[in-house]
Amino acid sequence: MASKTKAEILAGHEANTALNARSLAPAPRHAKDLGADGMFSPLDERIIAAASEALEAGQTHYVDVPGIAPLRSEIADSLNRETGARYEPGNIIITAGLQESRFLSIQKIGEDFENIGVPAVIHPGVWKALGVRAREVVSLPVDAERGYLPAVQAIADAVAGGCRLLYLESPSRLTGAAYTSEEVAAIAQGLSNAGAAAIWDGGCGPWVEGGCGSLAATEESPEHITTIGEAVPGMGLASWFIGYIAAPEDQIPAMQSQKQIMAICTSTAAQFAALEATKLFEEARGLRLGQLAQFKSDLTKTAASQNIAVIAGDALNIIALRASEAASARLREAGYEFADGASFGAPGVIRLNVNAVASAALQALS
Amino acid sequence: MSKKKAQGTNLLYQLIGEARGYDDVIIMGRGDPDFDTPAHIVAAAKNAMINHHADSTPPEGLLALREAIAARVKRVNNIDVDPVTEVVVTNGGQEALFLMALAVLAPGDELIVPEPNYNTYADSLAFAGGVKVEVQTYAEDDFRADPADVRAAISDKTRALLLVSPNNPAASVISPADMREMLDIAIANDLMILADDIYDLFVYDEFEHVSPASMPGGKERALTLNALSKAYSMTGWRLGWIVGPADLMARVRELKAAISGGTSVISQHAGIAALTGPQDAVEMMAEAYRWRRRLVLDALDAMGIKYGLPQGGQFVFADIGFTGMDSGEVAQRILSEQHVLAYPGSAFSKDRKDYLRMTFLQPEDQLIEGLERMKVAMANIVAEG
Numbered sequence: 001m002a003s004k005t006k007a008e009i010l011a012g013h014e015a016n017t018a019l020n021a022r023s024l025a026p027a028p029r030h031a032k033d034l035g036a037d038g039m040f041s042p043l044d045e046r047i048i049a050a051a052s053e054a055l056e057a058g059q060t061h062y063v064d065v066p067g068i069a070p071l072r073s074e075i076a077d078s079l080n081r082e083t084g085a086r087y088e089p090g091n092i093i094i095t096a097g098l099q100e101s102r103f104l105s106i107q108k109i110g111e112d113f114e115n116i117g118v119p120a121v122i123h124p125g126v127w128k129a130l131g132v133r134a135r136e137v138v139s140l141p142v143d144a145e146r147g148y149l150p151a152v153q154a155i156a157d158a159v160a161g162g163c164r165l166l167y168l169e170s171p172s173r174l175t176g177a178a179y180t181s182e183e184v185a186a187i188a189q190g191l192s193n194a195g196a197a198a199i200w201d202g203g204c205g206p207w208v209e210g211g212c213g214s215l216a217a218t219e220e221s222p223e224h225i226t227t228i229g230e231a232v233p234g235m236g237l238a239s240w241f242i243g244y245i246a247a248p249e250d251q252i253p254a255m256q257s258q259k260q261i262m263a264i265c266t267s268t269a270a271q272f273a274a275l276e277a278t279k280l281f282e283e284a285r286g287l288r289l290g291q292l293a294q295f296k297s298d299l300t301k302t303a304a305s306q307n308i309a310v311i312a313g314d315a316l317n318i319i320a321l322r323a324s325e326a327a328s329a330r331l332r333e334a335g336y337e338f339a340d341g342a343s344f345g346a347p348g349v350i351r352l353n354v355n356a357v358a359s360a361a362l363q364a365l366s
Numbered sequence: 367m368s369k370k371k372a373q374g375t376n377l378l379y380q381l382i383g384e385a386r387g388y389d390d391v392i393i394m395g396r397g398d399p400d401f402d403t404p405a406h407i408v409a410a411a412k413n414a415m416i417n418h419h420a421d422s423t424p425p426e427g428l429l430a431l432r433e434a435i436a437a438r439v440k441r442v443n444n445i446d447v448d449p450v451t452e453v454v455v456t457n458g459g460q461e462a463l464f465l466m467a468l469a470v471l472a473p474g475d476e477l478i479v480p481e482p483n484y485n486t487y488a489d490s491l492a493f494a495g496g497v498k499v500e501v502q503t504y505a506e507d508d509f510r511a512d513p514a515d516v517r518a519a520i521s522d523k524t525r526a527l528l529l530v531s532p533n534n535p536a537a538s539v540i541s542p543a544d545m546r547e548m549l550d551i552a553i554a555n556d557l558m559i560l561a562d563d564i565y566d567l568f569v570y571d572e573f574e575h576v577s578p579a580s581m582p583g584g585k586e587r588a589l590t591l592n593a594l595s596k597a598y599s600m601t602g603w604r605l606g607w608i609v610g611p612a613d614l615m616a617r618v619r620e621l622k623a624a625i626s627g628g629t630s631v632i633s634q635h636a637g638i639a640a641l642t643g644p645q646d647a648v649e650m651m652a653e654a655y656r657w658r659r660r661l662v663l664d665a666l667d668a669m670g671i672k673y674g675l676p677q678g679g680q681f682v683f684a685d686i687g688f689t690g691m692d693s694g695e696v697a698q699r700i701l702s703e704q705h706v707l708a709y710p711g712s713a714f715s716k717d718r719k720d721y722l723r724m725t726f727l728q729p730e731d732q733l734i735e736g737l738e739r740m741k742v743a744m745a746n747i748v749a750e751g
């Protein structure tokens with residue numbers, strides 16, 4: 001006999017379009033997969049050694065809910081160094097990846113606010129996190145000419161309209177477009193004047209040459225700004241799921257207790273690997289940025305020669321293109337995977353990872 | 367927070383904080399096995415770091431692990447599942463239970479919960495907006511959940527029934543006959559079942575564990591969780607799973623993707639090694655718990671402390687009501703005087719202020735020493751009061 005209760009449960013979930021937004025792969029599934037959130041990177045032997053030594057030494061038990069102390073400290077230091085923020089280790093929660101950071105910050109900080117302002121074009125993981133427990137969303141219009149970021153004025157309008165919590169990505173995870181330092185300062189000022197708060201995904205920031213402006217570095221950041229991201233991107237840990245939340249002190253207890261409820265702590269192997277990776281990060285990133293810059297400039301030229309429109313973006317790890325449905329279909333038929341802008345809210349745009357394979361994909365696209 | 371006001375989980379955190387300050391402390395409360403993860407599992411993780419570190423994983427987990435899980439739940443629990451559509455890998459049992467609550471309960475829905483129970487259920491339920499309807503169980507009945515009480519607790523808002531067997535903290539095991547009756551009640555009232563099998567390998571004496579999903583009519587309405595944390599001493603790896611009918615599991619998958627995206631591939635490869643490799647370490651550990659359980663029960667008998675017989679699991683829920691003191695105070699006294707930490711029952715349920723939860727997850731010498739010290743503290747408490 002069919003269960004009516006189950007049918008009702010299923011109907012509730014199926015109607016939840018936010019929850020059912022597409023999820024993107026954490027790392028490439030094969031060589032022609034250019035749609036994953038993380039990039040392919042070799043894993044340094046020193047990371048393998050550090051993680052396996054920790055496990056062999058008995059680091060196989062529960063650890064502190066917000067993460068092991070040295071990693072919290074390293075993450076705080078690296079954020080401070082790179083973005084000019086002023087975080088203490090106590091501001092940091094280590095998470096089981098960026099999606100857990102999104103979920104925890106959106107759902108827990110969101111409890112203190114009537115609604116949350118979210119750009120109309122944003123990573124689908126944000127919709128999914130919002131879909132778990134209904135929240136009122138104020139949609140921030142985005143500027144297609146500006147890499148689909150909401151204009152500073154659009155943010156100001158939302159705040160003027162009473163929105164007191166915003167979720168922002170810079171660089172955009174679709175196009176890599178990032179706010180300039182002046183724009184960041186203007187956003188910060190507007191938020192501060194209204195006493196508004198923000199969750200800021202700056203996770204692609206390390207892939208902008210010369211760095212990019214972060215809300216975490218502004219005067220207001222200790223009180224109102226929570227930043228989230230991958231813990232040590234580009235170091236071969238994408239499939240290990242390790243992220244962070246850097247939050248004002250008064251937000252930490254609620255998120256920490258929710259982290260306990262939903263996961264107890266983050267896997268020790270990933271934490272000890274990330275700890276070692278923080279030591280190697282600066283040098284590795286320098287090398288990686290050089291490679292990415294070369295690839296992206298080549299890709300941009302190839303695209304121009306093939307009449308493919310590139311959407312300007314500052315982050316070098318991704319490239320966003322305008323592509324008709326027919327062109328996307330050709331790409332798929334040629335065996336390539338890509339991130340479809342439609343799942344971000346921008347149909348007609350596709351996102352490719354920048355690497356050696358991407359130029360071949362452009363041939364398939366044209 | 368001041369010492370006097372702390373209650374429930376806050377009190378517990380306060381006690382844990384104090385315990386950390388004592389060099390010679392013996393922790394008899396925490397549910398973390400003292401054994402390190404068996405070496406062949408650690409070796410498999412290292413191999414995965416070399417050969418599989420960049421493998422991608424779908425939110426529901428690597429197929430090879432889901433196949434190993436399907437084989438395990440068939441072998442141990444007699445549950446038939448399709449590894450492709452009916453298994454989701456999670457960040458430990460904890461994420462699994464959070465997902466189960468979110469999958470089945472909408473705001474206002476009632477979940478029937480035999481009490482005392484693992485405290486996280488209340489927290490997960492609160493997040494989902496569900497309402498906990500408690501069915502009490504008692505030490506004198508060895509904490510048996512009576513199906514008649516469950517039946518009486520049903521209202522038109524009841525959506526599901528939570529069955530944690532063996533239970534934490536009460537260590538009771540639902541008998542096959544009671545489980546059949548629970549399932550019949552669920553079927554008759556069209557309720558879902560949330561089953562937590564995390565202690566299924568720890569069942570003592572003549573008692574028998576049975577998964578509701580293995581019984582006729584069970585699978586289509588049950589979500590069953592388990593994890594490698596307790597049985598394989600893998601608490602730090604954060605690896606668990608949910609199995610259930612494909613239609614519900616498709617929803618669990620979306621929730622998993624929304625909450626954490628996926629599960630670390632290194633932990634997943636360690637999990638494959640755990641489930642498909644040699645099982646002698648698991649048996650050795652289970653044997654150790656059997657022996658330690660005896661040590662604890664003998665010591666409690668010697669102290670004149672009553673308890674519900676632990677039929678399974680890794681705990682004893684001991685009744686210290688005869689002291690006339692709140693378990694928080696008793697735990698505080700034992701900790702301050704003798705540097706032994708047992709968890710106050712009030713951390714599990716507001717109605718269990720007369721209980722202490724003790725584990726048998728310490729090396730034997732520490733366990734014996736801890737019980738000796740506890741004996742001294744209890745004698746002092748009784749003498750004074």
Ligand SMILES: Cc1ncc(COP(=O)(O)O)c(C=O)c1O
Binds near residue numbers: 264397459460
């Ligand atoms: C009944 C029960 N379920 C689930 C869990 C979660 O365990 P873990 O997340 O470590 O696998 C625990 C932990 O103590 C438990 O006692």
